[in-house]
Amino acid sequence: MPDLNSQIIASLLPGSCRKVFIAYSGGLDSCVLLDLCVALPALTGKIVAVYVDHGLQTASAEWGEHCRRRAECLGVDFQLLQVDAHASGGESPEAAARDARYRVLRQLLDTDDIVLLAQHREDQMETLLLQLFRGAGVSGLAGMPMISVFGKGQMVRPLLDVAKVEIQRYAQTRGLQWVEDPSNQSSDFDRNYLRNEILPLLKQRWPSLDKTVARSAKLCGDAAQMIESWAEHTLPTVFDPTDGSFNVAGLPVITSTQLNCLLRQWLGRMGLKPPSQAVLQTLVDQLVGGRVDTAAQIYIQGSVVRKYRQKLYCISEKRLQKETRSKQWMQEQERIVLNNSYVLTRNSASAGLSKNLWNTAKVTIEPRRGGEKLKLPGRVGHHCLKKLYQEAGVPPWERDIRPLIYLDDRLATVAGLWVAEWAWLDAMDACYQLDWRLPETM
Structure with missing residues (x-):
């Protein structure tokens, strides 16, 4: 077995x-990871050791000083x-600490930056077994990837094939010192229960368990990558990026x-974690295979999935x-930011809401109460908003x-859609258009 050296870092x-x-937890x-990196001349002046203090241990500040x-x-x-x-309701302490750590590390990275984590082969084995016990699919059983996109940069686990x-x-x-x-x-x-109580017994029977389980994780990763590739190729045929x-x-x-x-790929695109099989089955039964228009709604991780005109929408509850x-x-x-995070923006335009009317009126934003009507330019009669x-x-x-x-208590426009005939104008630079959208799409 070759000695552990810095070339394993350099190769990645x-x-x-x-x-x-x-x-760097100390x-x-x-x-060991930090020591290996410092030995690489190519990294001179580029290394930043980052200690994340979770505040869960009384000695954490002392470890930070170390x-x-x-x-x-x-x-x-x-x-x-x-x-x-600290974990929120229904969240494990381990997951809460990991998510908090990854969140702040992700914010550090800019383009061409990488973050290195020191997880090794035994960590990979523990991850795969824990996922297995939770009933994970191929993606979960793939364990931790050695290299992955992370924020604006990359996350690399160079010791993932190295034994403890x-x-x-x-x-x-x-002669290193650690805490x-x-x-x-x-x-x-x-994870500690598995590491301290179960794995020592298993390794007595199967000494190379970490190596064989890591091989299984690699095979599952290959399968997951093939599935991911198919889904990425197929999703654009049913995914509308505009909404x-x-x-x-x-x-x-x-x-x-x-x-x-x-569906997992789509929900991931919408910012959700992979849902359970039970949730997916409910979604398929009630929405995919249900009526064309249905009032059913399924709550997933703070979002709501609903159906309208044969299309599924995933909307955060805040929206x-x-x-x-x-x-x-x-x-x-x-511009005005509304309570649900949508943003109203007023822009100059050559057709739309009359600037003169706007500038001389009291302008108010009102919620829909029902029964509102508009007479649109070029159309006969007034129309209920419901019909429009x-x-x-x-x-x-x-x-x-x-x-x-x-404008002065008279309905002038539905943001981003229609302007009433009485408020409409078509004249160069004499009009406003009102956009209504989420800030990340502006």
Whole structure:
């Protein structure tokens, strides 16, 4: 078995690398990782050791100081980040700490930056077994990837194929000093229970268990990559990027397994984690295979999935919050952020709402109350908003949150859609258009 050395790091570094952030807890694994990186001339001046203080241990501040001193001795930059890692309802402490840590690390990275994590082969084995016990599919059983996109940069786990015993041997040979987290000895947490109570017994029977399980993770990763590739190729046939909808009517002839895969891919595109099989089955039964228009709605991770005209929509619950009170739009304001995070923006235009009327009126934003009517330019008679929404194919939930703009208590425009005939003007630079959208799409 070859000795652990810095070349394992060098072989995984991208061609262009601006900064290398190392998740440095002060423990054995991250100490070895930092030591290996410092030995690489190509990383001189690029390394930043990052200690994330979760605030869950009384000694965490002392560990942070240890990490700072060690970084100074090695001549590398150091950052200490504090996070709130307390678990919310239904969340495990381990998951809460991991998510908090990844969140702050992700914010550090810019283009051509990478973050290195010190997880090794035994960590990979633990991850795969825990996923297996939770009933995960192929993606979950793939374990942790060695290289993955992370924020604006990349996350790399260069020790993922390295055995724990090799890391220990390297640390002893180099005379490294590290801190020991006493919570690692507690079997209250799932991973610690597996590591302290179960795996020692399994490895007595199967000494190479970490290597064979890692091989299984690699095979599952290959399978997951093939599935992911198919889904990425197929999803554009049913995905509308303008509104994020999933077109049920446009589905090709596929199996139920492939449909589930596409739905997972779509929900991931909408920012959700992979849902359980039970949730997917409910979605298929009630929405995909249900009536063309259905009032059914399925709640997933703070979002709501609904169906309208053979299309599925995934909307965050916050976006569905309705404005209940009038809000005045002051003349000097070009944009207003609403309670549900939507943004109203006023832009100059050559056709639309008359600037003169706007500038001389009291402008208010009103919620829909029902019964509103508009007479549109070039159309005979007044039309109920309900009918206009139906004609335009506006989903029912959007009708209740799309703001109405009044000039001197008279309905002038439905933001982003129509302008009343009395307020309409077609004249160069004499008009306003009102946009209504989420900030990330502006």
